[in-house]
Amino acid sequence: MKSMRMSELLQLAKENYGKTEYKKAMIYLEDILDMGPSDKDILAQVYYYMGNIFHIKGEIGKAIKAFNKVLECDPSHTDASISLSVLYNDIGHYESAKKVFNQANERVKAQPIGENQLEDKHINKKFSDKHYEIAEMYATYNRYDEALFEYNKASSLAPENLEIRIKIAKIYAKKNFVNKAMDELMQLKNENPNYLPARVALGILYYGNGKILEAQSEWERVLAKEPHNQEAGMYLNLSKTATETTL
Numbered sequence: 444m445k446s447m448r449m450s451e452l453l454q455l456a457k458e459n460y461g462k463t464e465y466k467k468a469m470i471y472l473e474d475i476l477d478m479g480p481s482d483k484d485i486l487a488q489v490y491y492y493m494g495n496i497f498h499i500k501g502e503i504g505k506a507i508k509a510f511n512k513v514l515e516c517d518p519s520h521t522d523a524s525i526s527l528s529v530l531y532n533d534i535g536h537y538e539s540a541k542k543v544f545n546q547a548n549e550r551v552k553a554q555p556i557g558e559n560q561l562e563d564k565h566i567n568k569k570f571s572d573k574h575y576e577i578a579e580m581y582a583t584y585n586r587y588d589e590a591l592f593e594y595n596k597a598s599s600l601a602p603e604n605l606e607i608r609i610k611i612a613k614i615y616a617k618k619n620f621v622n623k624a625m626d627e628l629m630q631l632k633n634e635n636p637n638y639l640p641a642r643v644a645l646g647i648l649y650y651g652n653g654k655i656l657e658a659q660s661e662w663e664r665v666l667a668k669e670p671h672n673q674e675a676g677m678y679l680n681l682s683k684t685a686t687e688t689t690l
Contacts, residue, residue: 449475449485456492465496472496487516491523498530506530521547525569532576544573571601578610587618605635609644616648624648639665643675650682658682 456471472489480486494509507530513523524547531540548570578593591614598607608631615624628645635641646661659682665675 449478449480449482453485453488456489460492460496465499468492469496483516487513487520487523490516491520494523494526498526503530503534519550521550522569524550525573528573529576567600571597571604571607574600575604575607582610582614585617587614590614591618605631605638606640609640612644612648616651621648621652637668639669639672639675643672643678646675646678650678655682 452471452475456468456475459465459468459471472493475485475489480489490509490512494506494513497503497506497509507527510523510527510530513520514527517523524543528540528544528547531537531543574593574597578590578597581587581590581593591611594607594611594614598604598611601607608627612624612627612631615621615627625645625648628641628648631638631641632645642661642665646658646665649655649661650658659679662675662679662682665672666679669675
């Protein structure tokens with residue numbers, strides 16, 4: 444009877460959380476804790492939702508404690524591990540962030556994929572987002588080799604995120620590996636002809652390396668498909684103005 448009541452309260456908490464009624468959700472979650480649950484699965488869920496609410500409210504210390512409690516109840520709770528890693532990273536505890544993240548990453552990699560078990564794209568996206576976040580941090584500090592490694596990790600986990608491929612090309616360009624940068628963008632363009640940012644980026648790379656006609660051709664093709672593309676229009680006009688001035 445008591446466990447049924449807890450399940451009902453947990454369901455109400457989830458429903459209110461989904462509607463962003465965080466105060467109401469927290470009341471239900473606290474009510475469950477007051478009942479002294481011994482079921483670790485229920486406890487893990489309660490602390491996970493509490494952690495998310497604390498995080499949303501900016502109460503980072505409380506969020507960290509809540510996510511740690513989730514992992515005490517369920518060490519394999521990947522979402523809690525990733526959330527905890529992000530929080531540690533946000534407050535500058537990089538070693539703790541890396542440790543938690545790597546432990547979660549190893550658990551996912553070690554998990555067998557059986558005939559009826561599909562790879563969880565939601566989990567992969569979370570890991571990809573984390574690698575992307577770390578890559579951006581490395582890139583900010585001009586640590587290009589580390590950034591490249593993390594961008595590649597992010598891309599392998601979420602290949603549908605084509606923007607990462609452009610980031611990889613930009614890092615190659617910053618490392619003066621221009622041919623690699625061009626190869627990356629050419630491949631991206633050929634694999635995804637309708638992904639116009641690849642053509643815009645390729646045009647910029649061409650232009651920066653003195654290939655004015657090739658650059659203009661890429662931007663013109665973008666505008667042929669999307670006449671109001673401001674970025675392509677701006678670069679094309681600038682390139683023509685610069686060419687006329689030079690002449």
